[in-house]
Amino acid sequence: MIHASPNPPSAPLVEAQNLCKYFPVRARFFGKSRHLLKAVDGVSFAIEKGETFGLVGESGCGKTTVGRTLVRLYEPTAGAIRYDGQDISHLNRAALLPFRRRAQMIFQDPYASLDPRMTVGDIIAEPLRVQNLYPGKARDARARELLALVGLKPDHINRYPHEFSGGQRQRIGLARALAGNPEFIVCDEPISALDVSIQAQVVNMLEALQDQFGLTYLFVSHDLTMVRHISRRVAVMYLGAIVELAPVAVLYKHMQHPYTQALLSAAPVADPRRAAQAARIPLQGDVPTPIDPPPGCLFRGRCPKAVPRCAQERPALRDLGGGHLCACHLLE
Amino acid sequence: MHIDPEAYANLPAEDFAPLGDADRENEQIARPSTTYWQDVWARFRRDPLAMAGLCVLILVALAAIFGPMLSPFSYEDVDFLNGDMGPSSAHWFGTDRLGRDIFVRVLYGARISLTVGVVAAVINLVIGVLYGGIAGFIGRRVDMVLMRIVDILIGLPSLLYIILIMMALGSSIQSIVLALCFTSWIGTARVVRSEVMMLKSSEYALAARLTGASDFDILLHHLIPNCMGPIIVSTAFLIPSAIFSEAFLAFLGIGIQVPMASWGTLANEAIAALSSRPYQMFFPVAAICVTMFSLNFIGDGLRDALDPRLKK
Numbered sequence: 001m002i003h004a005s006p007n008p009p010s011a012p013l014v015e016a017q018n019l020c021k022y023f024p025v026r027a028r029f030f031g032k033s034r035h036l037l038k039a040v041d042g043v044s045f046a047i048e049k050g051e052t053f054g055l056v057g058e059s060g061c062g063k064t065t066v067g068r069t070l071v072r073l074y075e076p077t078a079g080a081i082r083y084d085g086q087d088i089s090h091l092n093r094a095a096l097l098p099f100r101r102r103a104q105m106i107f108q109d110p111y112a113s114l115d116p117r118m119t120v121g122d123i124i125a126e127p128l129r130v131q132n133l134y135p136g137k138a139r140d141a142r143a144r145e146l147l148a149l150v151g152l153k154p155d156h157i158n159r160y161p162h163e164f165s166g167g168q169r170q171r172i173g174l175a176r177a178l179a180g181n182p183e184f185i186v187c188d189e190p191i192s193a194l195d196v197s198i199q200a201q202v203v204n205m206l207e208a209l210q211d212q213f214g215l216t217y218l219f220v221s222h223d224l225t226m227v228r229h230i231s232r233r234v235a236v237m238y239l240g241a242i243v244e245l246a247p248v249a250v251l252y253k254h255m256q257h258p259y260t261q262a263l264l265s266a267a268p269v270a271d272p273r274r275a276a277q278a279a280r281i282p283l284q285g286d287v288p289t290p291i292d293p294p295p296g297c298l299f300r301g302r303c304p305k306a307v308p309r310c311a312q313e314r315p316a317l318r319d320l321g322g323g324h325l326c327a328c329h330l331l332e
Numbered sequence: 333m334h335i336d337p338e339a340y341a342n343l344p345a346e347d348f349a350p351l352g353d354a355d356r357e358n359e360q361i362a363r364p365s366t367t368y369w370q371d372v373w374a375r376f377r378r379d380p381l382a383m384a385g386l387c388v389l390i391l392v393a394l395a396a397i398f399g400p401m402l403s404p405f406s407y408e409d410v411d412f413l414n415g416d417m418g419p420s421s422a423h424w425f426g427t428d429r430l431g432r433d434i435f436v437r438v439l440y441g442a443r444i445s446l447t448v449g450v451v452a453a454v455i456n457l458v459i460g461v462l463y464g465g466i467a468g469f470i471g472r473r474v475d476m477v478l479m480r481i482v483d484i485l486i487g488l489p490s491l492l493y494i495i496l497i498m499m500a501l502g503s504s505i506q507s508i509v510l511a512l513c514f515t516s517w518i519g520t521a522r523v524v525r526s527e528v529m530m531l532k533s534s535e536y537a538l539a540a541r542l543t544g545a546s547d548f549d550i551l552l553h554h555l556i557p558n559c560m561g562p563i564i565v566s567t568a569f570l571i572p573s574a575i576f577s578e579a580f581l582a583f584l585g586i587g588i589q590v591p592m593a594s595w596g597t598l599a600n601e602a603i604a605a606l607s608s609r610p611y612q613m614f615f616p617v618a619a620i621c622v623t624m625f626s627l628n629f630i631g632d633g634l635r636d637a638l639d640p641r642l643k644k
């Protein structure tokens with residue numbers, strides 16, 4: 001149960017330690033000088049085996065970058081990723097192969113993430129082809145089996161992605177992720193691009209598969225309702241950093257960070273059919289860019305409670321007990 | 333799972349209950365099953381100019397292959413008694429000064445022209461796709477070096493290196509093809525490079541990387557198939573330009589030599605008697621024009637048919 005053990009003693013399956021991912025950007029405005037876009041800047045968390053860890057935040061706060069770095073689509077600029085105790089932060093492609101079988105990802109955009117020139121069967125079987133699993137006829141059978149598993153017709157293996165709806169495509173992406181029998185899946189906003197009526201179907205399927213295969217999820221979303229429903233613990237991100245992290249019941253009842261409070265107050269919708277409209281968060285002010293961020297609390301420009309200290313010093317994540325972490329000067 | 337009743341954003345449990353099959357209606361396949369290439373062919377077929385071009389080109393190709401076999405004349409047989417004859421039922425396009433049948437010689441010219449076009453296209457495809465693909469995919473320093481080399485090559489005056497190659501290797505069909513292909517792949521390489529640069533950060537390329545695929549595997553299985561459209565279009569326009577270049581060079585006297593007959597060589601020979609016997613010039617030039625028009629119409633049709641923006 002959620003309340004029983006917010007910090008279970010078992011070793012985590014996935015662990016991010018002070019994870020940073022910076023992208024070099026060229027700002028034409030300032031001539032030749034190179035700037036760093038700090039998409040992820042010092043993020044730490046640990047995901048237990050079998051749990052669903054939610055990651056929420058506004059568009060552009062670095063959720064996708066965290067997910068992609070965690071499965072090593074990106075190499076971290078600094079910090080470490082530990083998977084099942086092993087540091088995988090800087091392994092090369094060949095050394096990552098065993099990990100690729102264990103950790104997979106569902107992509108944010110169901111339209112862009114399936115190669116339009118490949119049949120559904122080839123798409124799903126690609127991990128098997130690359131890693132030479134299920135050789136020969138077994139591969140075809142496995143692709144059919146996976147399609148049935150995600151609720152599509154096995155005969156669809158000869159079709160092309162453009163023949164499917166968004167929800168169906170997301171199922172195809174899920175089938176591809178499941179092909180090599182992974183234990184950990186990053187779900188990068190798997191439902192945000194879908195019709196509201198189909199979102200619940202996909203979430204249900206994710207939960208059913210989690211039960212069936214004992215999967216561990218990192219569930220990325222900006223839809224607080226869905227995160228609340230599916231996650232055990234939730235981290236709130238703002239501009240590349242985690243500002244609050246807590247078990248779901250604690251977070252939604254006793255949130256401490258001004259940003260989390262603003263996020264939650266802006267999401268009053270109880271009906272999933274209207275939840276899509278709630279995705280936009282009417283916070284005051286613009287999101288600053290993560291390019292060369294100034295010192296101090298990143299949220300202070302929009303924070304209704306800011307104090308002078310917020311401009312000088314960046315607040316660290318503080319443990320409030322019971323697995324509740326929060327980064328704000330007001331909590332001292 | 334426990335959900336606090338008075339908290340925000342509460343959902344009744346039935347909202348998360350699996351939907352019955354009836355609710356799957358809106359998940360049905362919306363489009364008929366057609367592959368990309370079936371779509372392309374359907375669009376191409378609707379273009380009358382492109383289809384006309386294709387028919388004419390097929391006719392020219394068939395005539396080039398089988399025509400000389402069926403004709404009683406050979407392209408090099410000299411017959412002084414029947415020189416400079418106008419078109420007749422025996423010699424459809426007439427004869428030249430030495431009495432050679434112009435019809436057969438034009439068909440031989442078609443063989444040479446089509447060969448030049450096809451070989452140029454193949455060389456262009458292989459070099460252009462690999463060069464551009466590697467430059468675009470690896471990027472950074474490799475891309476910089478490869479593109480500077482291309483800039484230098486494209487800066488060379490083409491007549492200069494063509495003449496040098498022809499002098500060094502002699503006037504054979506091989507050397508003219510080599511000379512024509514020396515830089516012609518650059519256009520394709522540039523197209524492929526920019527497409528690959530764009531596609532390599534696409535989510536499906538990332539998804540492929542996540543399967544553990546190597547760079548080369550991703551390039552071969554995902555990126556190149558997805559820029560097939562622009563590759564085909566640039567090749568389609570390269571063929572007529574190679575054919576025309578060959579004819580032009582032959583007309584200037586660089587290239588295929590008599591008694592072999594390229595369309596350009598035939599036109600060159602006909603200059604002397606242009607005013608008295610214009611038909612000797614007319615037929616090879618007409619052959620060049622018809623072929624060029626056909627190929628360009630086909631290229632236009634392919635470009636329109638392959639353009640994904642037209643897809644509904």
Ligand SMILES: Nc1ncnc2c1ncn2[C@@H]1O[C@H](COP(=O)(O)OP(=O)(O)OP(=O)(O)O)[C@@H](O)[C@H]1O
Nearest residue numbers: 023037039058059060061062063064065066222290
């Ligand atoms: N490959 C990249 N190169 C440069 N900048 C990038 C790259 N990927 C992401 N960014 C930048 O990093 C920041 C975080 O992006 P990210 O995609 O992780 O956000 P997100 O939280 O997933 O947003 P969304 O909700 O829109 O998906 C953004 O400012 C984005 O512009």
Ligand code: SF4
Nearest residue numbers: 297300303310328329
């Ligand atoms: S540290 Fe200051 S600016 Fe940042 S959230 Fe807390 S009060 Fe607001």
Ligand SMILES: [Mg+2]
Nearest residue numbers: 063064108189
């Ligand atoms: Mg994202």
